Amino acid sequence: MSFKIMRIKAGFTQPQVSEALGIPQSTIACWETGRALPRADKLPVLAKLFGCTIDELLDVPEKGDAQNDELLKGERKDEC
Template sequence: MSVELSEKLKALRQERGMTQEQVAAKLYVSRTAVSKWETGGGSPNLDSLQALARLFEVSVDELLSGEDLIVLARNERRSSVRDSGLLAFGLLDLLATLFAFLPLYAVREDSFVRMATLVDYGFSVDFRLPFVLMAVALAATAIVGALEVAMAIFRVRPAARGVSFVGFAVQVVAVVVLTATMQPYATTLMFSLLVAKAVVGYRMLRS
């Protein structure tokens, strides 16, 4: 936010004899947010900017120039796209929890092979290393997915990119593990989720 805007907000508030707490209450934001706007340490989003204009009975153009408004709108759109993308990543990762309950794993019984759930597969191999690797890979994918969804909902943006990369890496590992343990159905589905994430990520980069 420009210094000019921060000064305007402070001046308008003082002209109307309002405290930062009162402004915050009117806009349903924290007093800390208002303080940051007035000191240049943060910037209001478009909704808050419009609310400020109504509160102080001025036009948005009086608070920000046309060029600044375009920049703010562009940044808002990018943030919205990132939040939506992170949410999509999280939901795709959370689908990995279904892998534990679907009959995707081949279990050999005498002369034939039947499809079983992950737990049934675990019993068939006495919960040895192949089962442990798959269970850890799926659990890690689901945990990262839950974290991505939470970050998207609460708009925790600073670490979003790093968590997204971790999510990609964990899912790649899951594909490798499922391939190494010779589980074609589970591998195909996990790879499909990875491709879907790549498509979402590509669209995010283009935006």
């Protein structure tokens, strides 16, 4: 499930999530479009906020998936 769908299902707006995490709203938009991923220290807060696990939040990709390979290389950044 996409980050945006999880946020909406949990009943939050981008501004509410950005305020809860103390980050710019543009960062939330980047997460939702797949241009960036949340930093590890934000994951527990997001999971609690959305009522899900961290794995569900990240929609953990299968081994060999292009996104997973990119993550393992460390090419994705927290902010765009």
